[in-house]
Amino acid sequence: MVKHAAQVPEAPVLIGFQRRFDAGYNRARAAYRAGEFGPVHTLHATTLDAAPPSAAYVPTSGGLFRDCSSHDFDAIAWLTGRQAVSIYTVGSNMGEPFFGDLGDVDSGSSLVTYDDGMVALVSASRNSGAGHDVRLEIFGIDGGMFVGLDDRAPLVTAEETLSWAQGEPYLVYHERFEGAYVAELAHFLDVLEGAPSKACTPAEALEALYIAEAANRSLASGAPVLISDLKN
Template identity: 50%
Template sequence: MTSATPVTLGLAGTGRIGTSHAETLKHLPGVGTVIVADADAERARAAAGKLGVQAVPDLDALFASDLDGLIIATATDSHPELITRAVDQGIPVFCEKPVATDIQGTLAVIEHIENSTVPVQIGFQRRFDAGYRAARAAIASGDLGWLHTLRATTLDPAPPPAEYIPRSGGLFRDCGVHDFDIIRWVTGREVEEVYATGTNRGEQFFADAGDVDTAAVILRLDDGTLATVSLARYNGAGYDVRLEALGSRGNAIVGLDDRAPLTSVEPDYVPSPLPAYPGFMERFRRAYTDELAAFLSVATGEIDSPCTAADALEAFYIAEACELSRRERRPIAVAEVRH
């Protein structure tokens, strides 16, 4: 298979992110056919009809469709089976994060696929965002000098549905894991220790699920750089995702644009006329497209996976350490949660 040959891609899961991916895939150069399936066959048919792609009645039919690549956008608990099944059939895989619901499940998938040459790419779309890429380049070039502080934020304008929270994995694994991955990626460093705390100021269903709706994290990187991560489910001003990389000679700030939901109270401030980002799909639309374009290159053998299951595991370790820190109210070395 070469990049000049139109490919057939399958997509499992036609919820919000899956449907968006199907629409993106349909317009990617080099994609010939997009076939979708869902546990809810009617939902798959409806999405296919709306988008002008093919639908099959179930996942078995999807795997029997002579696929050149598979995109997994199903519920997290189905990810391990679908990843390993695809790899066993020689089908390159793109899977939305996480690999599995817990560390043990993630390790089991990695063990299953580690001797295979079939590529697996995990969906951490921030790696494909132009701002984060520019920050990574600035850090690597030495233009910022040595880093002393990183400040990351992921603030949702409104919480997910109540029924989602008990199966989300919690704020650190579901939301903060993106910040943990991108901090590793832009710096090229590992996180050695975390201290995390959280609180609930909103709906009771977070506390009922043993989760929090707001959290603050301090990370110590292996070179001594400190990073803070702020997470929240209630940020009524809009979707706010930023990263500040502060160095001895300069700084690089990601996400500081005319749609960032920030309001200055300084008297000479002129507010932007543009609306704030309402959610992650709008904020990272281009990154999602570039991520799937990269997967097409992975599937056709042009490049290696830019985000492996092992990468996802490292971010998951940090999230796990944060949850343990929050519960036990003490600093946690990431080594404590490694298996």
Template identity: 50%
Template sequence: MKDVILGLVGVGRIGVMHANNIAALNTEFTGQGISVKLRLTDVAEDHARTVAAGLGAEFLPSVDALIASGIQGLVVATGTGTHPELIRAGVDAGIPVFCEKPVAMNVADSLPVLEHIRAKDGVVQIGHQRRFDAGYLEAKRAYQAGELGWIHSLRAVTCDMTPPPVEFLATSGGLFRDCSVHDFDILRWLTGREIVEVYARGSNNGDPAIGGVGDVDTALAVMTFDDGTVGTVSASRYNGAGHDVRLEIQGSKGSLMVGLDEKSALKSAEEGITFPAGESHTTFAERFDTAYRSEMAAFVELVLGRRANPCTPEDAVAASRVADAAQESLASGAPVRVALAVAPAA
């Protein structure tokens, strides 16, 4: 049995989710003669020890100790401000790194990290989990197969049921960077096109404290792609019907809706229509549970050298360029051209 040892930094909400998914990977890989093991660390030592004990994982007292322990891959699930230094640490150690999006707080801070990764010939997978969601994968397949014809309209929606703490929003970089960046990434990935201009508007009708930290609770961006196709990306922190993530793709031959199922957070106003009848998701973790697990399995395969990188830092920074432009447009009230992307969509 071959061991693959992953080191995890950060055991907040998403870190615990990743830790559980890593621990569960043994079931998937055991039949391939591979044992996936987990070691973890966090500055909140007592909490990290408890998480480790519950998963049969090993706790290490620091990032340096974690890397020195002989891990073969580093998973970064800490706050955005720490991403650059932790990516560099893993790359300098010569091991593949998985890092939750984004690479850094903004594009300007991301570029030196990209340069470091390239200089060291590092391998870094960024966590845009929607690339592993079955609905988005099917939509990309259908589009590439020509089943939709040429696309005339794209409408992406990402709405949280309730807002995160204001303390988080104060450091998140804004609704487009924190939330809609997933839509910007998946639209580039699905269409293979670049977003070249955005025009954004926003509102604050919920907690005034959100506006007090410089953010909005609801926003809409009108996008133009490099081939002239138009689309919209909308987001909200106050979707009481449930966590709602959808993408409507309308083409010259056909249309598809990603995220339209029995758990969709909407109801029909038409008489006699009971679909969807299921209970809506309440958080992103439920909506993308399978995608998150597939994403981590892909990282193990990347560590083993069995697959290409499914989401490069260049891809992530290209999406962040759009998010930065959307935030700029939101502040200025004018359309903003998107700076040239660092790499084409995968």
């Protein structure tokens, strides 16, 4: 029997899901694993690009959910240890017409249900004119936490007062995740010298891809999709 490539353990393979190396995501993971939030009922995850890519990029991108939301699908699984059960996805084109012309959407949201009953709303867009916006919000019975709500988060308050200083918003992903990329590269070099890998494995990346593919199928059908249907 031929082994699936994601199941071959002989060679070290590191998948570049950089949220696993971001300091904020790691603090949130540690707090979740320590039970600080109690049972978590809701997550909100966003990956919002400040400006759309070129039309030439879209056919090679895999689509919005594989290109953008897959990072959040992996981050949620890595942070919580939970497995996605089903997904319902909607999407639209509110900006450049070439996304629709090329069979993609420029904005979309997925409602993902996990094996413990937790629900995650995962949103992605190519049109966040306020700035590059990647955040995770965790809501539990005993508490909650934000990831990515720093002084460069591209949010404008509707309230009269704001308790933190706001700087120039992030414009591109490598600004938002500069520290994570540095840590990820350092870890890659450590693995080359024999250290055990703590990066995303091929099997874990495949799980994120299953969810992204299910998102595409749900968008096309207008109905929820069971993740298990893609594995049978």
